Amino acid sequence: MEQKVIAQPLQVALDKFNALDEKISHYSSVIGLADWDSKVMAPKKGRSVFAKAIGTLRTEVFKMSVSQEMGELLTVLTSSEFEEQLDTVTKAKVREYRKYYQKSKTIPADLYQEYAILTGQANDAWEEARATNNFEFYLPFLERIIDFKRQFAEIYGYQEHPYDALLDEFEPGLTVNKLDPLFAKLRESSVNLLERIQKYGQPAPHHIFEQSYDVEKQKQFNRFFLPIIGFDMEAGRLDETVHPFAQTVNIGDVRLTTRYLAENVSSALFGTIHEAGHGIYEQNVNPAFGESVLQEGASFGIHESQSRFLENMVGRSKEFWRYFYPQLQSYFPEQLKNVSVEGFYRAVNTVKPSFIRVEADELTYNLHIMVRYEIEKALISGELEAKDLPVVWNQKMKEYLGITPSTDSEGVLQDVHWSFGGIGYFPSYSLGNLYAAQILRTIEKEIPDFYQHIENGKFDVIQEWLKDSIHQYGKLYTPNELIVRVTGEELNADYLVEYLEKKYSAVYGL
Ligand code: ZN
Secondary structure, three states, X not given: OOOOOOOHHHHHHHXXXXXXXXXXXXXXXXXXXXXXXXXXXXXXXXXXHXXXXXXXXXXXXXXXXXXXXXXXXXXXXXXXXXXXXXXXXXXHHHHHHHHHXXXXXXXXXXXXHHHHHHHHHHHHHHHHHHHHOOHHHHHHHHHHHHHHHHHHXXXXXXXXXXXXXXXXXXXXOOOHHHHHHHHHHHHHHHHHHHHXXXXXXXXXXXXXXXXXXXXXXXXXXXXXXXXXXXXXXXXXXXXXXXXXXEEEEEOOEEEEEEOOEOOEHHHHHHHHHXXXXXXXXXXXXXXXXXXXXXXXXXXXXXXXHHHHHHHHHHOOOHHHHHHHHHHHHHHOHHHHOOOOHHHHHHHOOXXXXXXXXXXXXXXXXXXXXXXXXXXXXXXXXXXXXXXXHHXXXXXXXXXXXXXXXXXXXXXXXXXXXXHHOOOOOOHHHHHHHHHHHHHHHXXXXXXXXXXXXXHOOOHHHHHHHHHXXXXXXXXXXXXXXXXXXXXXXXXXXXXXXXXXXXXXXXXXXX
């Protein structure tokens, strides 16, 4: 171990900074637990007071993160005298807190207050508008949110495109200039592949899911496979919710949720595998980063790459089902008696354009993201106004997915994100797929019998690789640093394009 001689004032600042980091992390840990509880366990009548209590704790975390003490510590630690003496871990922590501190300080308090009130109202308006198919009702709220976001982009600052300022909140360092060519390539090839599947593809036996699958048995099967694919049940749990999610309390307590549908066994299966991808990531973070800002994943996009990798590249592979299908059949002998593993594999890889993003298949999912990305970019730059959204939305759906929503509820009103100001977030989902395919290419090189391990149910070899290459680092590296470290190059769309082409040509006999 290298031992640096550290000046006394620096050591004092470091001790204080680390103590503050740990305190913030402890608060966040309890907030995470409370959040989980409010969604999974809390009785209906207590929920609104519970939400207020969680809000109070969040405010405390916010205050600590932007406190005078934090400001002073960051000034000391980034001073020319001391910055070079910091180790990599401290530098990463400082990077994270500094970014948050600077952003929070640049928005005037009254502006932020106004925005917070607006998003609360906009969420109710959105729910009402979607339920009654009334875009006009939601429009004034949306216009104001976009107006705020345009202002925030100017305040945060950007080099080339105002949307860059919003992207950076979710995927640090990502810009429109980097993203446009990646998405353009993916969009063109996906639209083309989709057309070929619809014209020439052999239909997959998707009807096998439209039967009754006993929920208790589904629960047993999910609990059976979860530890096998690498989730440590002694460092986590699996529960039920309406909207599946993963919540980390700490590295030794990662909680997954899933949703069981009696009429569709695949919903819980792939929901659980997806959330397990998120959960395993956080269980595998280096324990030395526990109780600190670094215990989370590198970014939204990288996090999503780990869930998509496990769900799609592993969980929807033929080898995965060669191993698990006989087991699944033993749980549901009646429903699956006439379905071969090949048929099941093709059924879980069915491609069918639909209006609802969250239910989209692996191929058309990215096209949903493209629609939203292009619209958001144009809204923030001022090329598009909110009142024109329903028309533009439907045009893009037709152009990319070949279908036109019959109502705005089914179209422009379907996602909650914009109502809480979550503009800039959608690209993370497709980034996850892009990262995942690039990681797959590398892992196949480094573990040549990758798919053989899956077929043998030997997931530990794969999880060890992911842990060594990605998971252990938590938030130590920026997403770009991490992908270059792992795969030797910056993000490149070719890998996902080739993966989708190869996979669906086989599934659909193209
Ligand atoms: Zn996810």
